[in-house]
Structures are given as C-alpha cells and as structure tokens.
Amino acid sequence: MLGTANKYIFFLFISIGVLIGRAHAQGHVENGEVMLLVDSTLTLSAGLNSLVVAVRNDSDTTFEGSLNIKLPKGLDILGQTERKISLAAKKSWYISLKIRASSMSGLKAKQVIGILRNSSGEALLTKKIQINVPLFKSLKLFNESAFQTLKQVGDSVYIKIRVSNVGSTDESIKLLFSSPDRIGRSIFLEKSIQLASGRDTLISMAFVQEKYMLSRAHFTLRVNGLYENNDIFDQLTLTYSSLVSNRNFKDLNPNLQRSLSYSPNYIEWQTNNVLADRRTHFLRSEGKYALGRGTLSYSALMTKLDGLEKPLLNNSFLEYSQGKSAIAIGNFQENLEQSLFGRGIRYQHADTLKDIGYIVGAMERKSDLLGFYEPQNTGYSVFGKLQLGQFRPDRKYYEGQLIYDRNQLDSNVSVLWSNSFHIIPKRYQEFVQVKGFVAGAIQQYFGFGKNIGSVEPAVGLGLNVESRWKKMIFQSENFYSSAYYPGNKRGTIQFMQRVGKNWNKVMANFGFTYMKYAPDYFSVQFLNFQSEIARWESNIYMPLSNFGSVSLSPSFNKDRTAMLTSFGQQNFHTQSWRLLTTWNARSRNLKQHLNIIAESAYLTNLSNDKSQFSYRADLTYNYLNFGVNATYQQGALQSSDLLSASFVTENQRDRFSLGARYDGKIGMNKFAWSSAIMLNSQLGYGKSYAGSFQLRYRVLTNTEINAMVQLNYLQSFHSDAYLNQNSRIGIRQLFDYKKGPVQKHVSGDLHVFCYYDHNQNEVYDEGDEPASKYHFTVKDLLLYTDKAGKAKFKNLPYGQYGLFFPQKDHFMANNKTITIDQKQISVEIPLHRGGTLKSSINLSYIAGISMETDLNLDRFTLLAKNNVGKVFRIPSNVQGQFEWSLPEGIYDVVLDESSLGANEIWEGKGVQVEIRSGVLNTIPDFVVKVKSKKIEVKRFGKG
Secondary structure: OHHHHHHHHHHHHHHHHHHHHHHHHHOEEOOEEEEEEEOOEEEOOOOEEEEEEEEEEOOOOOEEEEEEEEOOOOEEEOOOOEEEEEEOOOOEEEEEEEEEEOOHHHHOOOEEEEEEEEOOOOEEEEEEEEEEOOOOEOEEEEEOOOOOOEOOOOOEEEEEEEEEEOOOOOEEEEEEEEOOOOOOOOEEEEEEEEEOOOOEEEEEEEEEOOHHHHOOOEEEEEEEEEOOOOOEEEEEEEEEEEOOOOOOHHHHOOOOOOOOOOOOOEEEEEEEOOOOOOOEEEEEEEEEEEEOOEEEEEEEEEEEEOOOOOOEEEEEEEEEEEOOEEEEEEEEEEOOOOOEEEEEEEEEEEEOOOOEEEEEEEEEOOOOOOOOOOOOOOEEEEEEEEEEOOOOOOOOOEEEEEEEEEEOOOOEEEEEEEEEEEOOOHHHOOOEEEEEEEEEEEEEEOOOOOOOOOEEEEEEEEEEEEEEEOOEEEEEEEEEEOOOOOOOOOOEEEEEEEEEEEEOOEEEEEEEEEEEEOOOOOOOOOOOOEEEEEEEEEEEEEEEEOOEEEEEEEEEEEEEEEEEEOOEEEEEEEEEEEEEEEEEEEOOOOOEEEEEEEEEEEEEEOOOOEEEEEEEEEEEEEEOOEEEEEEEEEOOOOHHHHHHHHHHOOOOOOEEEEEEEEEEEEOOOOEEEEEEEEEEEEOOOEEEEEEEEEEEEEEEOOEEEEEEEEEEEEEEOOOOOEEEEEEEEEEEEOOOOOOOOOOOOOOEEEEEEEEEOOOOOOOOOOOOEEOOOOEEEEOOEEEEOOOOOEEEEEEEOOEEEEEEOOOEOOEEOOOEEEEEOOOEEEEEEEEEEEEEEEEEEEEEOOOOOEOOOOOOOOOOEEEEEEOOOOEEEEEEOOOOEEEEEEEOEEEEEEEOHHHOOOOEEEOOOOEEEEEOOOOEEEOOOEEEEEOEOOOOOOOOEOO
C-alpha cells in the first residue's frame, strides 16, 4: 500500500511540475493564462510591412506587462519597440506594427523576436518570427531638383536624382545622362553605382546655361537607369524653359554646348564676354550641411554687371530643416490653386505617422531678393495648405488651401478656399479612383473705372473618375468654374472622356474633349473673348521589336472662337484633320539611336471653305560621341497658323535646319572638349550659321576651369549680314573661390536715353519724363538707367547688337538692332504702354496608359505674333501658367511645338487677342495630349 501511495505521490508531483512549467511558459496569471499570438513568418515587400500581434488574457484578473519587439539590423519599426499593456480579464489586445526594410538582401534567414513580459520585467513568452525575403528587382528614379528656369547666360542648372532600390537584390546599375538638344555626345555622363537592397543614393550634377540655350524654347535632359544587362528600369525627362521673350528664326538652333559636372557644396565664379570692357560676372554657391540636430541648406546666385552699382540676387534661399519641420526664407514659388511667387518666408511640417502635413507662408511679389530694381509696391500674398491621408492607404486623401492675394499690378484682392479630396479610399485606387474638387472665392476690384469697389463671389467644381477593368481603362475629367474665379482655371467648362485597351504589346485609345472658356473681369478694358473646342482623337502604339517602335495619332478637331479685333467682331469656325507618326529605333548595345517624326495636317477654314495641306519631318541620329539632326517643314501645321496668315496676308514659309556635333576627352579625361556646327534656313527670311567650341580642364580633383567660344553668322534678306561672337571663362571649386583672368578690348561706346512717351509721338517733349531705374539688355547683358534715364555701355566691339526692353509699370518699347561702327552711338528709346497676356497648359496625361513624359509644367512656350509680324516667346511657370507683358496691339497666339516632349502632341488652334494698356488678357488653356504606350515594367517580380 505504501509503495502504491508513494507511486501516486510521485506522479502527483510530476503532474504539478508539468502544470507549473506550462503555466510559466504560457504566462500564467493567478488562475488563468496570457497568450501571445503572431504569425510564424513575415514576408517582406518594398515599403512598409504590417505585422499583427495579439495578446489574449484568458485569466480572471487584469494583466499588466509589456510587449518588446527585437528587430535584426536592416529592419526599422515606425514607433516604439516596447509597448505597455494593461489588459482586462477575458479580453484581447491587438496591434499592427509598421516595419520598414532598409536592406532586404541582408535579412534572409533572419528573425523578428517578440517577448511578452510581466510587470516586473520577467519574460513570460518568447515568439520567433522567421523573415521571408522573396527575390525581386525594383529600382526607381526620382527627380529631387528644385524648380529652375533658364534666365541668364552663365547660370547653373542643378540636377538632383535619387535612385532607390526597393527590391530584394543588390544591384550594379548605371545612369545615363543625355540630351537631344545638345551638341557633342548625346550621352554626356555615365554613372556606375553599386546599390544594396533597400538603400537609396542621391546623384547630383549641374550644367551651365549657354547663350544658345536662351535662344531656344527649352532644354531637355533625359536620365535613363539601366541594369547590369542594359535593360532599362526607369526613365526621367527634365525640361527647363527659357525666359527669353524675343526670338526669330534662329530659335531653331539646337543646343551647342555640353554641361559641366556638379559638386554638392561649392562656390563658382564665371565671367561672360571677357573680350569686352563691360562684362557680366556671376557668383553662385550651393550647400547642404549638418547644423545642430538638423540640416542647413542654401542656394545663392549673385549677378554683377560692370558699370552697375548694385548687384542682382535671385534664385536664392536659406532653409533649415529638423525632424518633421522646415523653415525657409528667400525666393520661392508655391504650387497652389492660385499662382504665387516672390520673396518671403515659408514653414512646412509633415508627420507621416499622424498622416498630416501643412505649409504656411507669406511673400512679397518680387523676384529680386534685394528689391533694388523692381517697383516699391507690387503686392503680397499669404497662404496655407493642409494635407491629410497622404501616406496611409486606409484613409481618404484631403487637401485644403486658403490663399489671400493682393496684386497691385492687377488692382485685385482675392480670398480663395479650395478643397481636393478622394471620394473612394486609396486602397481601391488600383481599380477605381474618384476625386472631387470644391472651391469658393471672393474677389474685389480697387482699380479705376465704374467697377471700382465691386465684389464678386466665385466657385470652382471638379470631378475626375478613372476606372480599370481587365485590360481597359476609362477616364473622365470634368471641371467648372464661374467667370470671376481667381484660380488657375477661370470661367472654364471642361468635359473630357477617354477609353483605352491593350492587346498584348499593342495599345490603343480613343477620346473626346469639350472645353468652353468664358471668363469675366472687373475692368471694362478686357476683351470680350470666348472659345469653344471639341476634339475627337485616338492613338495606336506598337513595338516592332525590343529595339524599335511606331505610333500613329490621328485626330479631328472643331472649334469656335469669338473675339474683338481691329476689324470688328470676328467669329472663326475651323476644322482640322491631323496625323502624327513616330518611329524609334536603337541598337542592342545602346550606342546608336534613330528617331523619325513625321506630321501632316489638313486644315479647313469653314468660314471661307479654304483648305491647306502641310507637313513636317524631324530626324535625329546619335552614335557614341557623334550626332546629326535635321528638320524640314512646309506650310502651317496648326489652325491658328491659318488664322494668323489671314490677318497678315502671309503664309508660313518653308524652313530647314541641319546640324552636327562631336566631342571627346583626352589626357586621362582631364581635358574634355565639345564642338558643334549648325545651319538654319527659312525661305524669305535668310540663313544663319553657328559654331561653338568648349574646353574643360580639371586642374585638381575639386577644381575645374572652363572656357568657351561661340560664333554666329546671320545672313538676312531684310538687313545686312553680321557676325556675333561670345567668349566665357570660369572656375568651380569645392569650398574655394578664385578669380579668373581679365582681358580688355577697346571699341565704341553706346549711350541710351529712355523716357516715358506719354503722348506716344516718339519724341521727347513736354509732358514726357525720363525713365529712371529702367532695365534693358544689350547683347544679353543687363543695363539700368540713372535718374536722368540714361545708361552707357562702353567699349563694345564694332558690330551689330540687339537691344531688348522689358515691361515696367505697363510701359515697354520696341526692340532695336543698332550698329557700333564709331566711338560713340546715341539712341533714344520711347516707352509706350502695354498689357499682359495670360493662359495655361492642360496636360492630358492618363496614368497607366500614357507614354513616359515630363509631368512638370514649366517647360512649354507660347508664340505671340502681332499684326506687324513681330514674334514674342512666352514661357510657362511651374503651374503651367503663361503670363507675359506685350505692347498694345493685336496678337495671334499659338503653342510652340518645339517646346513639346517627344511623346506629346498639341492638336488645338491658336487664338487672337487684343492687348490693351494695363489689362490682363486671359485666353483659353492649351491642351497637350500625351501619347499612349504599353507598360512593360515588372513590379515586385523577377527582374
């Protein structure tokens, strides 16, 4: 009996020990249990990953403790790694942890460990989660460059490209920087990079603005990212518009120079026209440094002209960022519902965890940071922007903007409140996207006339829908704004519908667009202008092989325009049939590339039943460091060209251009050179020949000297031929600054007297007054008048020079060409009143169906031709807005097709507008269509 009892006692103790051990392993609390529940594996993907952890309290008492998460190197958790827990009896606690991988390739066979502890810190339960890293390739390119335009010869354009490896494999890649607009090697820079999984790097470079760039509408830079086997993983197109407002047929010149290398923290000096006594000097610097717990970054550009007392300071800012916030002072431009730019202060905050971001700021409407050469009172703006739901897929996105703007030049004060929002949560955006827009505004006029003090309310409404089903995509974009709406689209009705489908590698789409433009203004001087457009269009894209493709884009357009001209009320009704064909081919080793574009149009003016057939052909061929390009055009390609011809009784003349470039490196790449030649010919106007040679020498690792010589010979049927030359020398040093050589050249002096010609008789007499502090350019060099309205430009080499006179307080002058052929030349310039032209770009881009294009809107150009044949070039800003001052007169305005990207088409027509003094003349949007393509990028799959 005793032996049997001992046996029972033994088994009893064994059972108690097992129960105690089990209770300890499960986290026993008094008479119950606490359990840790989590998946045994975590499969990583690019971006944020979710790990759901649950704690269940099956006991009869409250559990107090903590959950600790231990991550291997290469994994980061958004938030705290240790969470306090107070869990009532018979309850469960859940948490979704957001985990981000910085190096996925190094996480293979690693583990995430979850530890449940009691209130005293003892480990009750330990759970190991195995990390699963699937193999996939995915790299992305992001443009982080600041907004920049081509303004002044010698300025640098700074490019920042971020490369992000969001795949799970380490990659050996290279970036090819190229430009179809330059002379020399199209691919002028190649960067090889080793980029680990989950990592990113910032590639920085710069190119210097040359004179030929400012004579063109835009300069295009392309960045191609290639895998080790030369397969393309991503592409970027960066386009920089030039802010030159007067050009002629020489604008067809391609770019003749190459860009220079970039240093992230540097100082640079450069001098233009070194062979003259009056030179232009540029001092620029850019840097980014750690300061305290944050980062201090700056950019500065100072321009000094010989003989000018004070410098110009623009494109300059100072920004300090720390954590989630940043504050900046200086020059900046805001991308808001209403266009704002100037000098001021801005504060921004972004919290990704709370998914909230906002920006507030105030600015004065002046581009010169020092304000020496602009009117005293130009107006000011105060703004704020709030963003919610930008980062979390389970929330709907919302953006609200509140803008107060007082524009002294337009004599308007307005308050605008706009709201953009997603109607359907972002997690469904793969299938359908529905976005809404509601805005309200009030505007008051404080100018002159019977409407002074008038107040008008305004409203803006929008609804965009995009849906995908199988291989089809449907898109609908609709917008309405009342006549006094102060936003970017004023008095507009827009109705655009489009459907597309893919068949293997062939892609096609068909669409209809209707747009009506009927704005209203306080000032009675504004034109009574209305426009109505209807367009049917289609596009077919088909790859011929892995190294070639072809696309066809037919369209049919009808439009009606009513405007007041010097001939009275004019009503136009036109229709046009157009066909654009594009051929692309490249060699397997990417060393050769051929691009052919053929465009034809059949235009009919329904008012007089006159028709015209026109065509254009462009050819570009590149092989390594050699390239050739040619263009030929006969007749008008736009309905607006036909309308312009009806007013000036002059048809579009045939034109032809041919160019070649060649460059190279010697001396272990310390010496780099580039050369180019170009011929342009336009029937009835003349011919031009251009050539350039540039040399760069890297003295030390961080020191580079550059020199350039340009020659341009113009032979015009309307004036004598002349030869123009420009020379430049400069030096760039990382954390250093040196001054280059100075050369002198004695020649003639130019004396200019500017005055306000109030009676417009072009004679300085009673009632007129000198134009003091008025700036104008001579051979791209800026001059300012003194208190007497006089300016001098000494020691100009003998030859011809173009004088350009911008607007000041609604006054402007006609540009002139003068000849320096003696010791002193005196010129009197009467300034007459002028007005402002305003419009915008509507880029028709369909996500997922449109071909690759630059979505930046600061790269387009309008051509405004007056009734005497003079042409002005008008660039767009970052919001796609055109706003330019023109002398009084009647203008035919069209979109410059040379400013379009390779995959973009403008199928609209031009408009005619009468410019009056002090009046803001707004014309309809210019709609640019992006061609469609087949997307072949593999996402999160095998490379």
